Amino acid sequence: MIKVEDLTVQIGGRTILNDISLTIPSGHWTCLVGPNGAGKTTFLKVLLGVREYSGSLQDNGVEVYRNHKRNVAFVPQNPEIPTGMTVSEYVALGRSKVDGWGNESTKSRKFIEDVLIQTQLYGMHQRHVAQLSGGEMQRALIARALAQEPQLILLDEPTSALDLHHQISVLNNIEVLKSRGVTVISTMHDITLAAMYAERIVVMQGGRALLDGKASDVIHSAELRTAFDNRINVYTLDSGRPVIVASKDESNN
């Protein structure tokens, strides 16, 4: 369980995260939603343990800054793309925590191959990552995170570069991870998808967490609408699934 108390992050005198307190349960999928600049990505980096903060952020009772006890995978929105590295080499980097750097066991190499098949990258694994399309690169990132066999996975907009087919495929891959007990925390612009996959949703705006709760409750909350300046509409399909779309004009509300 991750316990966040009075978490504040300042960068260059600007307050990026402001007094956040919430609890993230283990083994669940928690999604951070909110407009651009809400502080979602910074929150993920703090959860990774790479960014300093004031207040407290404890994972199973241990402060996470440079001290994570769990194997945490991080899937960034804008990764650094190494020139000349092949897809299989790139995915193999994910095994570094399991086997030690540069010591892939035969078992690991088989594991990497399985992950490549799972993410539909097998067949292009000898290509350079720099030559991949945006969607393929996104899948390579997911593949590397899967290869890491993480206990906690942090994903920054994992579906933004993907077409509909691959969106579902990637989200299903993440769901499989979750079914194995992995805690999933992601940001997602598509709130409909967030509501479909995540059990919990945290609504963020201007560095604050406005609301934190069960996905089905949060979707119909006033806070979600406030976070997006009342510029969204929530519809419910016959199946009971909520669909969240942007409204063209405020007067439509």
Added chain:
Amino acid sequence: MKNETKGAGIGQIWNWKITAACALFLFLVGMLAISFGPIHLGFIDILKTLVGAHGLEGQDRTVLIDLRLPRMILAALVGAALATSGAVYQTVFRNPLADPYLLGAASGAGLGATIAITNAGGNIYGWLPIFSFFGATLAVMTSFFISGRFFAEPNTLLLSGIAVGSFATAVQTYLQQRHSNALRPVYNWILGELTVANWSIVSWSSVYIISSIFVLVTISKKLDGLLLSDEESFSLGIDPNRLRMIAVAAATLATATAVSASGLIGFVGIVVPHLVRGLTHRVTNRSLATIAFVGAAFLVLADLGARTILSPAELPIGVITAFVGAPFFLFVLRTRRVSH
């Protein structure tokens, strides 16, 4: 790609047989270099002499032990140092054009050498390596000091290296203009030379160069992580700042030593890493030991050319490295592009 069978896994990322083959290649090139020259020495005789059995005697022995052997070893050390640090700088700065002289080491050493040449009368050559070593180290440390933000942004260090380098070059040019008699020795030094090689230079430079390369090869597997963003490498279990610092410090020590022992020898630090990557189709830093061996062999061969092509006159070794290296490099770049 059609021939690949599923179930076999993805294959080795780096094959250590390549490294072993390059070490053997270096040995053969080294033997070739000490056997060739105005006086030809036989392979068998050389080997006998080296293992302490009855081999060469008299003048032949002197040529081997006091002239060719230290010179060949120094060339190998300098080649290995420049190639390895070039590869490491390229990784740390995520910039394929980064070279070992980037952080001001070259201009710092140049300034140090010029100060030695212009201010000392008589035999200054004993002092030259010491002055250039201090110059190189001082310049790189200044670059570090100025770019306080290094840990946030490696490119800041790169830029301050360029600034410090330009400043040192300006001072050097000023000194040269004031002491026109120093122009020629400074120019010779800048072109790089191994003629001054002796066992004393070999022994002190080998300590620094071999220990730096040892450190770099030890951390080489982790260096691949620096090709990713800091958050990504952190999540894979690396402390990117610490790793970068160790890598840059070791690479700089190797470069400063190489420059002070042999002057400025261009092109090795860029051409050799790319050559190895191009021929093996692997960007991984696990090839670092191979890059060291190939760099050593490359410079030993270049020095062999430098002292035999216009024999008895000598060509500056930097001329050979560029003359041979540039076309070969372009050839590799071209074939590499075609094959992908």
